Amino acid sequence: MSTNALISVVYHSGYGHTAVVANKVQEGLASVEGVEARLFSVDDVDWDVLNASDAIVFGAPTYMGGPSAGFKAFADATAKPWFGDAWKDKLAAGFTNSGSNAGDKQVTLQYLATLAAQQGMLWIPLAVKSANGLNRNGYYLGLGTQSDNDSPEVTPGDADKTDAFNFGVRIAQATKRWKAGA
C-alpha cells in the first residue's frame, strides 16, 4: 500500500516565466506514485487544500532584488495559518526565476526559506551540484532559473525545466518519506 501525499505549489508569475517553472515542478511532483500535486496561482489559492497539504512549494519571480509584491501579498496572508500553527511540521521548498543569472535571486530564496521557518516547516533544498548542465545557476537553497527577455514559450530553457521537474520529484519523495514516518 503506497503512502499518499498531497503537495501544493503556490506561485506568482508576472509575465508567465515563473508559471512555466511552477508547472514543471508540479509535473515532477505528480510523476511520483501516490502523490497528488495541486498548482495554485497566488490569485486563486484554495486555503483548505494548502492547510491539508503535506508539503507546500513556494514560487516567486525575483523583482528588484526580492520576491515579487504579488507573492509577498500571499505570504503576508499566511499570517492566519501561522497564528494557528496550521503549517507547522509540513515540508516546504522554493524556487525563483529572473532575468539575471545570479545575484539577488538568492535573496528571494532566502526569503522563501525564512517564510517556511516562521511557519515551522522543514525546508527541502535543491541538493544538485552545479555540473553537466544541471543547476547551471549554482543555487543550493532552492531552484533558481533564468529567463531571457522573450516569450515564456521559449524561455526559460530546457536545462532549467529539467531542474524544475527533478526538484518536483525530489520534493515528492521527501514528502512521502516524512509522511510515512509520522
Place this chain on the structure above:
Amino acid sequence: MSTNALISVVYHSGYGHTAVVANKVQEGLASVEGVEARLFSVDDVDWDVLNASDAIVFGAPTYMGGPSAGFKAFADATAKPWFGDAWKDKLAAGFTNSGSNAGDKQVTLQYLATLAAQQGMLWIPLAVKSANGLNRNGYYLGLGTQSDNDSPEVTPGDADKTDAFNFGVRIAQATKRWKAGA
C-alpha cells in the same frame, strides 16, 4: 553658504506603528540645517521628488519574515528609475518595525539594503552600539524598532523614537557631506 540637501522618506505602514518611526526619522532629518525632508507613504509617492532627492530612506514593517507587500509593491515600481540609473549614487538607508524584538527584522533590513544596492545607492548604516537604551534591539544595517500589540499612540516607545530621530540626524549629515563633495 550652507549646502542644501533634499531627503525623502518612503514608508508603508499597515497599522500606524511604522508611520510613527517614519515621522521621527523625518523630524531628525529636518532638524539639520539646510535639509529639506519629505515624507511619503507608499500610497502617495511623488516620483519627481524622489528622483530629485539626494538621499532616500526606505521604511517597511516586517510581516511574515520580510518587508510588507505594501512596501514591496513600491519597491517593484522602482524598476523604472533603476532602468534609467536615476537613483545611482544617491544615498540610502532603511528602517523596519515589528512586534518581535528581533529575528526576521534583519531580513527586511537586508532586503532594503539589497534594493539600494541594485539602484546603485550607497548605504548608510545605523552606526549606534546597542547600549544605554540606544539601539536596544541590536541592529546595525539599519534601524529595527519594536511595537507592542497596542495603539501607535503608545508604541513603539520613547527609546525607539529617540533612535529614529538620531538616525535621521545621521542620515542628514552624511547626505550633506556627500553632496558637498560632489
Place this chain on the structure above:
Amino acid sequence: MSTNALISVVYHSGYGHTAVVANKVQEGLASVEGVEARLFSVDDVDWDVLNASDAIVFGAPTYMGGPSAGFKAFADATAKPWFGDAWKDKLAAGFTNSGSNAGDKQVTLQYLATLAAQQGMLWIPLAVKSANGLNRNGYYLGLGTQSDNDSPEVTPGDADKTDAFNFGVRIAQATKRWKAGA
C-alpha cells in the same frame, strides 16, 4: 521496537557561552527515547560519527556579524563530505549565541541554513512563537540565545537554556520520524 537515531551537535565556543547552549541542546536530544546524542567541539570532531549521523546540529557564536572563524574553519572542512554527497538528505538545525539581543545573529543562522542547503540537508526550524518567555529573542530559522558579559556559569539564562533543551527534543523527534519513513 524503537527507531534508534544518531544525532551530532558540532559547535564552536570562544568563551564558553555557546558551549552551554550546545550542552542543553544535547541534553534535549538525549532525553528522547532511542536517540544517541553526540557532542563535538570543532576542535575535536569525529568525522566518522558525523558521517554516520542521521542529523547534525550546527552551533556557532556570532562574532562581528556572522559565524565565528572557528566555526567557519569547520564548515570549510565539510567540503569533503559535500564533494561525496555524504550528508545529503540528513537533517540539520542550528543555533547561535551573542551578546546582543538580536540583529546580526540572524546572519549566522542564515549561514548555517545555507551550509545545510549546500550539503543537501533538510532544515529543521525552531517552530516556537516568541511568547511567555519562550524564544524571547524572536528567531525562527533556528535558536538565537543571548549572554551577558559574565561567566558562562550564569549566562545565558534559564529561559534560553529551556529553549535549547526543547529545541533538542524537537530535533530528535523530527529525526526519528525522518528515519522511520526511510
Place this chain on the structure above:
Amino acid sequence: MSTNALISVVYHSGYGHTAVVANKVQEGLASVEGVEARLFSVDDVDWDVLNASDAIVFGAPTYMGGPSAGFKAFADATAKPWFGDAWKDKLAAGFTNSGSNAGDKQVTLQYLATLAAQQGMLWIPLAVKSANGLNRNGYYLGLGTQSDNDSPEVTPGDADKTDAFNFGVRIAQATKRWKAGA
C-alpha cells in the same frame, strides 16, 4: 589641489584566484589621481594603515556558502577597531570569487556588507547592470567573480578582471567625493 585619499584592500585567497581580483581592484583604485591604494593579504595586515584609510575594500572567496574562514578570522579581529568606533564613517565595498556562477556568493557579499554596517561604514555597491559582458554574474551588492578549476594565471577571465578594475575606479571616486565633503 587634488584631494588625496588612502584606500586599502584586505583579502584572503586560498588558491590565488581571489588575489587576482584583489590586484585588479587595487589597480583600478590606483589609476585614479590622488589615490594611494594599499593591498593586504589577511595574513599580513597593517592595522595602522587600515585605521588611517578613508575606505577599506573587503575580499573573500566563497567557501561552503560563505566567506572563507581565513577572511572570517580577519573579520573577527576587527572587533578591536569596532570597539573604539575606529572605522565609523569610512567607506566600504566588497568582492568575492568562487567556482560557481552564482548562488551562495551572495551570502558572502551580504556578510561583507554586514561587517561594514557593524563598523558603521557606508557601503558602495557595484552599480553596474549585467549586460554587454559587464557584471556577467549579475550581482549588485558587490563584485562576484567566477573562476574555473584552473590556474589563477588563466582564470577568472578578462571580463571579471575588467569588472574588478572598474569597481576599483568607482570606489576611488566615491572615496574622494566623501573625503572632499568632510
